[in-house]
Amino acid sequence: MRATTIHAPGDIRFEEVPDPQLKKPTDAIVKVTAGCICGSDLWPYRGENPIRAGATIGHECIGVVEEVGSEVRDVRPGDFVVVPFCHCDNTCAHCRAGAQSACDQLGMTTSGQAEYARVGQADGSLVRVDGAVPGELDDELVASLLALSDVMPTGWHAAVAAGVEPGDTAVVVGDGAVGLCGVIAASVLGAERIVAMSRHQPRQELARAFGATHVVAARGKEGIDEVRELTDGIGADAVLECVGTNDAMTTAIGVTRPGGGVGFVGVPHGVDLPVRTLFERNIGLRGGIAPVRRYLPELLALVQERRIDPGRVFDLTLPLAEVAEGYRAMDERRAIKVLLQP
Amino acid sequence: MRATTIHAPGDIRFEEVPDPQLKKPTDAIVKVTAGCICGSDLWPYRGENPIRAGATIGHECIGVVEEVGSEVRDVRPGDFVVVPFCHCDNTCAHCRAGAQSACDQLGMTTSGQAEYARVGQADGSLVRVDGAVPGELDDELVASLLALSDVMPTGWHAAVAAGVEPGDTAVVVGDGAVGLCGVIAASVLGAERIVAMSRHQPRQELARAFGATHVVAARGKEGIDEVRELTDGIGADAVLECVGTNDAMTTAIGVTRPGGGVGFVGVPHGVDLPVRTLFERNIGLRGGIAPVRRYLPELLALVQERRIDPGRVFDLTLPLAEVAEGYRAMDERRAIKVLLQP
Numbered sequence: 001m002r003a004t005t006i007h008a009p010g011d012i013r014f015e016e017v018p019d020p021q022l023k024k025p026t027d028a029i030v031k032v033t034a035g036c037i038c039g040s041d042l043w044p045y046r047g048e049n050p051i052r053a054g055a056t057i058g059h060e061c062i063g064v065v066e067e068v069g070s071e072v073r074d075v076r077p078g079d080f081v082v083v084p085f086c087h088c089d090n091t092c093a094h095c096r097a098g099a100q101s102a103c104d105q106l107g108m109t110t111s112g113q114a115e116y117a118r119v120g121q122a123d124g125s126l127v128r129v130d131g132a133v134p135g136e137l138d139d140e141l142v143a144s145l146l147a148l149s150d151v152m153p154t155g156w157h158a159a160v161a162a163g164v165e166p167g168d169t170a171v172v173v174g175d176g177a178v179g180l181c182g183v184i185a186a187s188v189l190g191a192e193r194i195v196a197m198s199r200h201q202p203r204q205e206l207a208r209a210f211g212a213t214h215v216v217a218a219r220g221k222e223g224i225d226e227v228r229e230l231t232d233g234i235g236a237d238a239v240l241e242c243v244g245t246n247d248a249m250t251t252a253i254g255v256t257r258p259g260g261g262v263g264f265v266g267v268p269h270g271v272d273l274p275v276r277t278l279f280e281r282n283i284g285l286r287g288g289i290a291p292v293r294r295y296l297p298e299l300l301a302l303v304q305e306r307r308i309d310p311g312r313v314f315d316l317t318l319p320l321a322e323v324a325e326g327y328r329a330m331d332e333r334r335a336i337k338v339l340l341q342p
Numbered sequence: 343m344r345a346t347t348i349h350a351p352g353d354i355r356f357e358e359v360p361d362p363q364l365k366k367p368t369d370a371i372v373k374v375t376a377g378c379i380c381g382s383d384l385w386p387y388r389g390e391n392p393i394r395a396g397a398t399i400g401h402e403c404i405g406v407v408e409e410v411g412s413e414v415r416d417v418r419p420g421d422f423v424v425v426p427f428c429h430c431d432n433t434c435a436h437c438r439a440g441a442q443s444a445c446d447q448l449g450m451t452t453s454g455q456a457e458y459a460r461v462g463q464a465d466g467s468l469v470r471v472d473g474a475v476p477g478e479l480d481d482e483l484v485a486s487l488l489a490l491s492d493v494m495p496t497g498w499h500a501a502v503a504a505g506v507e508p509g510d511t512a513v514v515v516g517d518g519a520v521g522l523c524g525v526i527a528a529s530v531l532g533a534e535r536i537v538a539m540s541r542h543q544p545r546q547e548l549a550r551a552f553g554a555t556h557v558v559a560a561r562g563k564e565g566i567d568e569v570r571e572l573t574d575g576i577g578a579d580a581v582l583e584c585v586g587t588n589d590a591m592t593t594a595i596g597v598t599r600p601g602g603g604v605g606f607v608g609v610p611h612g613v614d615l616p617v618r619t620l621f622e623r624n625i626g627l628r629g630g631i632a633p634v635r636r637y638l639p640e641l642l643a644l645v646q647e648r649r650i651d652p653g654r655v656f657d658l659t660l661p662l663a664e665v666a667e668g669y670r671a672m673d674e675r676r677a678i679k680v681l682l683q684p
Contacts, residue, residue, distance in 0.1 A: 093576045099601030099624055161626070234435045259441030259633070264621070273615040279606070279630045282441055284503070288624030291601070 002342075003114030004323045006057045009047030012324040017056060020111060020118035025069035028122035030083055033134045034146045035061040035112045036314065037326050037338045038085075039176050040267065045327050058113030059085040060149040062142075064134060065126070066116065074123040080134050081126040082300065083119055084292035085109050085150040090124030100291035112149070113323055115342050127296045129304075143311025143339055144303045147181065150292065151337065152299055152310040154265050155181025155242065157290035159189050161263030162238035166190030169231055172212070173252045174242030175203040177313040177337040178265060180210055182240040184308050187211030195227055195236065197251065203336065206312060220247065224254035236260060241287070246271045256283050263287050314339040345456030346665045346682075348399045351389030354666040359398060362453060362460035367411035370464035372425055375476045376488045377403040377454045378656065379668050379680045380427075381518050382609065387669050390611075400455030401427040402491040404484070406476060407468070408458065416465040422476050423468040424642065425461055426634035427451050427492040432466030442633035454491070455665055457684050469638045471646075485653025485681055486645045489523065492634065493679065494641055494652040496607050497523025497584065499632035501531050503605030504580035508532030511573055514554070515594045516584030517545040519655040519679040520607060522552055524582040526650050529553030537569055537578065539593065545678065548654060562589065566596035578602060583629070588613045598625050605629050656681040 003017045020029055035058055043049040044057070065079045075081060088095050088103030095103050107120030119125050129145060137145075144152075155178050164170050170191035172182045175198035186194050187210060195214040196207035204215045216226045228235060235257030241248055244266025252262045253274065264287030278285060302308045316335035318326050326338035345359045362371055377400055385391040386399070407421045417423060430437050430445030437445050449462030461467050471487060479487075486494075497520050506512050512533035514524045517540035528536050529552060537556040538549035546557045558568045570577060577599030583590050586608025594604045595616065606629030620627060644650045658677035660668050668680035 093574070094600050097579070097599065097601050099599070102600030102623060161624075232435070237439070257439065257441070258436050258444030259439050261628070268617045268621055271617045273617050275610045275613045275615050278627070279610055281444060282503075282628070282630035282633070284626065284628035285620070286603070286624070286626035286628075288621045291624070 001115040003056045003111050004058055005054050006044055006051055007053045008051060009045060012045065012327045014321050014323050020116050022067060022069045023118070024120065025071035026121050026123065027069045028065055028072055028075060028119045028126065029067040030061070030063040030081060030117050030119055031066045032061045032063040032112065032115055032117055032342050034142055035114070035320065035340045035342065036146055037113065037330055037340070038150060039178065041327070042331055045331060056111040056114055058111060059109040060146065060151070061109060061112035061117055062146050062149060063117070068122060072122045075126050075128060080129045080132050082129060082145055082148045082296060083109055083112070083117060084125055084296060085112070086289060086292055087120040087125040088293050089121040090293055095124065098291060098294050100293045101289040113320065113340055125293060127300060129300065140309060140311055143314045144309050146339060147310035147313060148296060148299055148303060151177045151313060152181045152184070153292040153295045154178050154290040156185040156295050156299060158182045158240035158242055158263040158265040158287065159185035159238070161286040162240050163261040163263070163284065164189040164191050164238040167192050168237040169193040170238045170240065171195040171197065171227055171236040171255050172240045172242060173197050173248050174266065175200060175207060176242060179240070179242035180206055180313050181310050182242050183207050183210040183212050184310055186238070186240065188302065188308060191238070195230060197223055209312070220251065223251055227255040231257070238263070242266055244269050244271070249273070253277060253283060258282050260284070261286065265290060313337045317341065343457040345398045345453050346400055347396050348386055348393055349395045350393060351387060354387065354669045356663050356665050362458050364409060364411045365460070366462065367413035368463050368465065369411045370407055370414055370417060370461045370468065371409040372403070372405040372423060372459050372461055373408045374403045374405040374454065374457055374459055374684050376484055377456070377662065377682045377684070378488055379455065379672055379682070380492060381520065383669070384673055387673060398453040398456060400453060401451040402488065402493070403451060403454035403459055404488050404491060405459070410464060414464045417468050417470060422471045422474050424471060424487055424490045424638060425451055425454070425459060426467050426638060428631060428634055429462040429467040430635050431463045432635055437466065440633055440636050442635040443631040455662065455682055467635060469642060471642065482651060482653055485656045486651050488681060489652035489655060490638060490641055490645060493519045493655060494523045494526070495634040495637045496520050496632040498527040498637050498641060500524045500582035500584055500605040500607040500629065501527035501580070503628040504582050505603040505605070505626065506531040506533050506580040509534050510579040511535040512580045512582065513537040513539065513569055513578040513597050514582045514584060515539050515590050516608065517542060517549060518584060521582065521584035522548055522655050523652050524584050525549050525552040525554050526652055528580070528582065530644065530650060533580070537572060539565055551654070562593070565593055569597040573599070580605070584608055586611050586613070591615070595619060595625060598623070600624050602626070603628065607632060655679045659683065
């Protein structure tokens with residue numbers, strides 16, 4: 001098949017690689033109908049994560065089941081499915097407790113920017129989009145379904161981890177695709193005031209379209225002060241930290257009211273947690289890799305009912321063959337998120 | 343009045359000091375009928391916290407209202423009251439959000455080991471024990487009411503912050519009075535399995551009496567392994583960290599299942615939070631100074647119905663005049679917690 005591979009920092013190729021094969025009887029092979037580039041794909045692209053030269057890259061996709069292993073019962077060839085980027089059996093003790101991203105059988109999509117992808121634990125992982133035929137869907141719906149493979153559940157996880165409740169004031173730190181999906185999540189979960197911290201006008205606009213009631217462009221101490229002023233000096237009930245840097249975490253904690261919560265989903269890079277501050281202000285902290293499969297049924301219903309449209313985070317669509325340009329566009333922040341069409 | 347004072351590390355005196363006075367119209371003066379020594383009083387005693395020579399010490403007490411300021415409406419002289427160690431107006435935005443320990447008017451009892459104590463924000467802070475006459479109560483009830491001024495609500499806060507829910511497996515790290523009250527809290531909140539980590543036999547026994555179903559005496563990696571084995575390798579749903587050291591926090595995080603929660607109430611001393619571990623395992627962390635007033639109505643009812651008996655953490659009762667011996671007994675771990683009778 002033709003797939004996206006990475007050979008070195010900045011060296012993204014679209015080339016012929018062996019087709020993925022069923023390795024276990026619980027696997028499925030999915031023919032990708034849409035894939036995309038994740039912010040986290042930029043780490044190896046920028047040389048910040050190790051690279052195995054020639055490895056396929058990409059973990060977000062939707063598609064049609066092509067082939068299933070002998071033990072797969074719940075999906076069949078021809079089913080149109082959302083592929084959670086982390087695969088899980090959805091039956092182990094961790095999955096039953098809602099921690100599907102810690103599944104005993106945890107796996108990950110490794111060729112989401114390609115023609116085919118192998119999915120482990122197909123019955124536990126895949127979620128069928130019943131009644132939909134891929135070729136007949138409008139672009140908006142395709143994009144929103146694709147967003148369900150990672151970015152929307154990750155933003156949702158930030159909001160759940162932060163403890164957003166109806167009537168809350170929520171703050172979203174980070175205006176990347178995850179942060180923008182975090183705005184959607186805070187809105188659906190009933191936050192009354194949603195402050196998006198963003199300096200970029202197109203992202204500010206999208207945040208407002210997704211439900212942000214306020215935008216704060218300032219950063220650092222100035223940004224914290226501005227949010228505190230907005231909240232009469234009290235701080236926010238729930239704060240979504242969607243970046244992963246120490247600055248973002250400092251801002252997130254700084255704008256949280258005593259007794260409030262911070263949900264963090266950006267993989268921490270150099271974050272130093274101020275335990276005394278957390279203690280003195282009784283600030284809760286929870287986050288991690290999103291248990292995508294846990295949230296999928298609910299989020300899929302919201303997308304199908306057109307109550308949320310996370311697909312709007314895709315502001316550039318390219319043929320899969322032009323994936324390298326997609327990486328460049330995201331790296332240079334010319335695009336929020338890139339959708340790839342095989 | 344006669345009060346406990348501290349002059350230097352190890353130098354506890356019982357001596358004459360000026361009577362506390364009403365300073366604000368929202369203050370009350372309480373005649374102390376029972377006070378006690380807190381584990382945190384041992385920090386200055388051991389020279390780990392700064393000392394103002396001759397200052398009164400002690401923040402836990404119950405008693406009878408002696409005098410109230412002109413703006414106090416809800417308590418009157420003669421009322422028998424529980425005095426939360428942290429005073430709050432119970433009306434500000436933080437209090438309304440359940441963060442009474444971050445009240446805009448936050449204060450603290452400073453002469454709980456004395457004949458009289460001043461209480462700020464009397465209407466917000468004090469909780470009347472209706473229908474009870476101090477001199478006519480049995481010792482058990484007095485002790486349990488006294489425990490409501492700090493240690494029981496603090497253990498309760500650990501359990502609430504850890505997110506204990508019915509059916510959970512809970513682990514309590516720390517077998518001091520707070521940890522033991524944490525066992526009570528986990529039990530009342532419905533934990534099915536409660537593991538007390540304790541090396542000391544009398545404390546193990548009390549933990550079992552309070553509802554612990556298992557005791558793990560091992561510490562460090564060995565202790566973590568033992569708890570993980572008890573939980574079929576899964577880990578605990580909710581973990582109460584009731585010490586405040588880095589070792590205790592490491593143990594607490596180590597025994598928490600992915601997606602579980604750690605509630606911490608020991609003031610952190612040298613704790614370095616492992617953000618990547620928290621992230622990778624989606625472990626929630628929340629803790630701080632207990633919002634005592636928030637929990638008091640519920641806990642008082644439990645004590646009055648004799649459904650909980652946190653007063654059993656007091657294993658030594660002394661006349662107030664012998665307070666110095668009380669400090670020695672707790673410092674040398676001869677006593678779990680010392681009750682003082684004026």
